[in-house]
Amino acid sequence: MNIEMQSFVQKYDLLGCVQCGRCTGGCPEAIRTGLNPRRVVHDALDENMLDELAKLPEIWDCTTCNTCTARCPKGLKPVEVLIGLRNILIEGGVIQPTVRDALESAFREGNPWDKPRATRCDWMKDLDVSLAEPGEKVENLIYVCCTICYDPKVQGIAKNLVKILNKAGVDYGFIGEDETCCASEVYNLGEVGEEGLFEMMVEDNTELLNSYDATRIVAISPHCYSALKNQYPNLKADVIHYTHLIKELLEEGKLELKGELPKRIVYHDPCYLGKQNNVYDEPRYILGRIPGAEIVEFERNKERSLCCEGGGGKMWTESDSKEERLAETRVKDARALDAEILAVACPFCILTLDDALKAKGFEEEMRVAEILEILGDLIE
């Protein structure tokens, strides 16, 4: 059954809304693109209006950062209402070609990037990587992420993790070619029908992941972490983010950081780690252990952190807005702090912030770096 066949009003508890506007007040896209979650929640009360509402271009400007949901005093989830509207379009066959291609590729090849499954592990070539076999006992089953597997700009994240795991003597295994997209972005693009692609992928992935005798699954990307942790109810193993594991290794003395990195570092909270899952301390603990580094904070940090616009299917959609991108605002904020490294813990953040850095011409003064890449240089 698709969402339209159920009562939209009941499914999203729209009658509970008191129109306080806290959702729109916190929405990073409200000023930039005119997205107004309060208004959408109000207008969706008229179910005859849903098809028209779903056609508003700003529905696709939502980054699924979750600020609206976190701020709602009545427990509503405006972000889910927006995803539900995307679903109405998809169910009706009205779909942007880039979104259609991403969904078809996720279905066909197990990744949204239109890349062959057979090349998923090419990044591992020449590395000493331990692969896990189904049925085998493994303490840490590593879940890489499609973007990291295929995009050379962020493959260094996984390569450095391998280096760190080997150095620290961790019991781990990668899944290899059988690893399939976690479907987080499939969901965000609107494939949320009860018999839709998202549900199918969750079922297949659950079967695959449960076929390993793993104590825990370690997701490298916050998007995979959030999906596996919150949207896969039948996984046998615990799900953690890699920052949990690295913090543990540092605390237990199994990982030692050598040399000095006398740089001013500011950390950008990825929405899917911070606002979505309250993981704020682990990345800060790790950065705080870097010898010689000075760690500074954005004024808008943790729960108030600014979104980089990498999530919510935004990698496959274009915005009509001519306003400055949020990632550009973010790198300007970092520069104002005289930061030399803008540290992140997410592949999407790397891509959006690095683009913004180049667009602003700040490459001389500052670089964007994933925490694992920073650590990789400090363990030799």
Ligand code: SF4
């Ligand atoms: S924050 Fe919640 S109650 Fe307030 S307008 Fe938004 S959805 Fe309605």
Ligand code: SF4
């Ligand atoms: S999830 Fe973020 S971008 Fe989307 S409506 Fe809510 S606050 Fe705005």
